[in-house]
């Protein structure tokens with residue numbers, strides 16, 4: 001067979017890219033790492049705080065948050081029992097570390113994803129550029145982007161966070177964009193006819209009306225971040241993924257199962273609470289005179 | 292009293308498509324809507340529209356679906372940019388306004404009521420009505436205070452803290468009306484505001500509007516495709532067809548002298564006795580006996596006066612003075628449905 005590029009050239013090309021990136025990370029790696037240092041200190045601080053706080057206090061906080069989000073006694077009870085069980089099965093530290101990184105990752109995704117989605121909704125050109133990037137972020141095997149991330153930032157919390165965010169960000173961007181584009185055109189026109197500025201339209205009309213969709217995005221982002229935890233633990237993120245990895249390499253069935261199930265329990269709690277919260281956001285859409 | 296012009300629309304053209312400015316000349320040279328579409332792939336929205344809306348009057352714009360009514364009314368607050376022409380409101384050229392001027396103009400000079408209500412579903416009735424004031428950056432407490440008056444005026448007291456989804460269509464449109472009134476704008480744009488309501492509720496809403504108008508004297512531009520509604524609330528009517536004004540005038544002028552078959556089709560089923568005034572069927576001959584009938588009385592009211600007295604003729608009076616006479620036969624003839632002015636059946640798009 002006759003390929004347009006011969007083997008030698010191809011090897012040279014790959015080598016070229018590798019060396020170029022290696023040089024880049026040698027030159028700028030330290031600067032970039034220094035840039036992320038505050039983030040790393042924050043993550044370490046949050047993780048230590050959650051691990052060192054009395055576990056009863058943490059369970060109470062989780063129960064309270066679950067109540068705020070869902071207003072469901074059943075969910076609060078489930079939350080308390082789950083976390084108590086996790087504590088008694090000695091998975092507390094890893095679970096707290098997991099919750100810490102998930103929280104930071106979700107907040108990061110919201111902080112970047114919602115403004116990006118708003119920009120996409122505003123301009124078709126931005127949408128045309130960002131959509132394929134999101135497609136790549138979601139479908140490229142995560143190990144592939146772990147390579148440059150690790151080359152650049154080494155092993156640790158920040159590269160782990162980056163890996164989680166790359167994987168978990170797309171849904172919130174997409175659903176923010178979609179939600180804003182789906183806002184009733186007549187309502188938007190009404191706002192405009194009263195002389196609303198761009199900001200007023202965005203904050204009084206578009207974002208509130210897109211909120212159910214945006215919230216579905218947040219929910220998916222949390223779920224995907226949790227799914228990414230095991231892979232992130234391969235590059236030095238302390239979490240429930242670490243014992244899972246150890247279980248895989250040593251064939252410890254029970255260890256793997258227990259920690260895996262802990263991830264599942266976290267996922268279910270996050271999912272139910274955030275979904276309930278999303279539903280409550282839409283209350284005003286229902287009819288009936290007694291709300 | 293009604294002589295000053297509030298809104299002046301001059302030679303307004305609107306063409307939808309990729310290169311509308313290049314199409315204006317074709318349209319000015321008389322190309323039809325169908326030809327423009329098939330030859331150049333552009334949609335003719337409005338063609339050489341000229342309307343003068345007198346201050347404090349109700350201007351109705353009528354036409355079949357797709358005739359360009361919504362397009363036209365959205366030019367007045369520039370929700371749609373024209374391709375060519377001018378719009379003058381209070382002597383100011385709306386199209387020359389920059390973004391800030393336009394925003395102020397929309398906040399203070401005119402407000403709009405929508406066919407599908409277009410309420411903010413996440414706001415209560417109170418906050419919906421206060422929305423126009425909120426946009427003006429008026430503190431919310433003050434805005435709510437001012438809104439309460441309008442909520443009461445449209446009969447929604449007690450529903451302040453309900454959400455739109457909890458109200459019936461008629462009640463939702465009252466919210467829409469109150470929201471438009473709350474900014475105290477002098478011009479009210481109403482795009483088929485009552486079309487989505489069932490007939491009884493629609494009549495209710497017309498009553499509310501007429502009541503309010505008696506007191507507020509706004510300049511209202513009202514779109515409808517229902518001639519009865521147009522006759523009921525309009526001081527002037529402009530009829531649109533394929534983006535062109537085919538006729539404008541008072542209800543009486545339009546019923547008496549329909550410009551063409553299109554207009555004829557609109558008016559053929561209406562109750563003419565309720566529109567035509569005695570002035571249109573009287574003659575100057577003075578007579579001695581007969582009941583007094585005011586010159587501006589509609590035939591529907593004049594007829595029973597004659598028949599009750601079994602008098603063949605009545606004395607037409609103006610400001611109490613006799614100015615002529617009117618006979619029963621002429622009145623009856625005037626309210627009979629006229630024949631079509633031509634036999635050809637026109638098909639309207």
Ligand SMILES: Nc1ncnc2c1ncn2[C@@H]1O[C@H](COP(=O)(O)OP(=O)(O)OP(=O)(O)O)[C@@H](O)[C@H]1O
Pocket residue numbers: 307308334335336354355356357358359360361362363516
């Ligand atoms: N954005 C647009 N792009 C292309 N064509 C348009 C656009 N908006 C309106 N038109 C066309 O302009 C014409 C007039 O539309 P318009 O909505 O003003 O009609 P209308 O009289 O309000 O009708 P209806 O009674 O159904 O509301 C129609 O032929 C429509 O297809």
Ligand SMILES: [Mg+2]
Pocket residue numbers: 360361362483
């Ligand atoms: Mg319309």
